[in-house]
Amino acid sequence: MIHVVFFSQTGNTEEMAKAVTEGIQAAGGEAKMVSVSDISAADLAGDAVYALGCPAMGDEVLDEGEMEPFVEDLLGSVSGKKIGLFGSYDWGDGQWMRDWEARMTGAGAVMVAPPVICNNTPDEEGLANCKALGEALAKA
Template sequence: MIKVVFWSQTGNTEAMAEAVAEGVKAAGKDAKAVSVSDISAKELSGEEVFALGCPAMGDEVLDEGEMEPFVEELIPSISGKKIALFGSYDWGDGEWMRSWEARMKEAGAVLVAEPVICNLTPDEEGLANCKALGEALAKA
């Protein structure tokens, strides 16, 4: 089962996570969207393929309460893993996602596709991009 781990404050990133999971399922694999509070980095570190989603917070950074500590703990075990990144934002230009992507690549992760970002509530195009991200994840 491919896990789509996310943190969401308003529900926007959660909707994206559900769409990523739908895309994985459409490509013939099993998937589950899981809140970051319901899984440990240690549990996820054994997986070879997964997705991570988090909105931009504060000065275009990951949520510092749950997601940042989770990612920090996951980094030592991420080399060689096939991952997808996604998230929503309200302001800025996606700097938080570019930084997150660079950080994951530096740690050795293999991104299966370009990260997907949506401004505020994901529209039909944004959800379609999330589904495509899930399909790419399933084929990894």
């Protein structure tokens, strides 16, 4: 089972999470999409592969209420894990995602594909990239 854990405020990142989940399933994998508020870092400790999604918030940072504490708790157990990152943004140039990817790889995580970012509502290309990320997770 591959968990697709996400935080979404406006629904854009949730839409991306659905596409990642569809990609996993299309590639023959089992997926479970779950809001970050409904899972703990300990729940993922035994998973070898998973996806994390969060939009850019404030000054291009992760959501500080739920996702940031979750990621902080997760950092101690990501070494050797194969993960995918995704999220949406409204301003800036995606720095939050570059920072997030650097944190995860710095802690030893292995990216299965480049992170997927979409400006506001994901378009067809963005959703296709999310599905491709899901397929890469299923094959990891």
